[in-house]
Amino acid sequence: KLPLLLALSIFYYITRTPPNPPASHKEISKYPPGDHFSRRTTAVSKTLPLSFIFCEILVIISIHYPTSVFAESTMTALVRTSSHNFHAPTTTPIFLVGFFLTVCGACVRWSSYHALGPFFTFELSIHDEHKLITRGPYSVVRHPSYVGSLCVFAGILFCIFGPGSWIYECGWWDLVSVKIFAMFVTAVHMTTVFLLLSRMGTEDKMMRKEFGLQWDEWAKNVPYKLVPGIF
Template sequence: MALDKVPLLLVVLVSYYVAATAPNPPAAPQEISKYPPGDRLSGFGLTIWVAVKRLLLFVVLCEITTIVSLHYPTGVFAQAMSTVQTPDHKLASPSITPAFILSVFLTVWGGYLRWASYRALGRLYTYEVSIRDHHKLVTTGPYSVIRHPGYISSACACTGILLCAFGPGSWMLECGWLDLLWAKIFAALMITFKVFCHIQFIQRTSAEDKMMRAQFGAQWDEWAKNVPYKLVPGIF
């Protein structure tokens, strides 16, 4: 196992944090759209989103701590990890694998595109479906390529962090945690929640298009003509 994995894990951690953290406070109740009715990613759904984010970041931090403790067995990290009893009672060696390299690419790309989306929209970007006061139609940055870059970037970053946390070479797998039933359930819940969220995001694209068209009319029609794809250029 190479110590070189640590900076890559730190990049994954920061990229996912950016992708999964709202850039602005929640929208005011009067700004939140009713499209679609009963949107499941507002309110309690966002609370779960934050909890899942923290749990996944914790898993990555555990892997970083494990690697450092194995290379510096007398250091502070080693003392901290000595309190963690892995299933086989030893600290195995998380490693750099092709799956991990893919996870780094997906998370970094997703984090960057999500950040670019935040930057383009500025104060208009909220995790709730909303029309803000003095709202305007943004057609620059990633919004000049696809209409909903925030959602596809989230999908990339979340796929990357899940692959990093639970895939080949990960701390959870190499240290034997995923041999335990509770850990398998934990991983399954994390994956299921992320899949559910992104199904909701796909459904949101149509609702948001309808909402923005009603708000901006011909201006939105012109933008949609120039930017016909919602999530993936040339495909969808």
């Protein structure tokens, strides 16, 4: 499972790290504040899952190398050995589903980064020399990066809280406080999803205003926002 966790952390890091510097205040000030992502929310949704993955990696290494220098301290800190439900983190069907969703979502996000190039920012904005990009994933749906995000958010939650995960197998899921914390992490991700979905309309209006007939022609050829043939 260790190689899968390392790959998972890399793919998740890519999806939650802006490929370009933040948009300037001038570029985002013309849009409603509600359409801007909170950098704090983004940081939390990025850091917490990566921390859980890191803890799981440490536990797996400690189990396989019990005589290593840090094994005992790691197990003491990260495993509730008094719990009757302790098992070593393992690869489960739920984890594989989450891993598949995360990897697929990350690939869609990366292809969106590549297609938009310097125009891709996490903030809703239009650059001075902005161009309407209609190639790559943008020839399939109008908001492919959001599709990628939805897949990643669902997938990472399966991986860090589902059966086989550090939280689930090492006794922590027995604690009510941990379940409440898991709900908080899920709520942070759901908030991000809500912000993504709620700003699609604003983004379409913004692009139509900026590019006019060019956008209309693109929207005619690519009528779906997220899923071809459905929405």
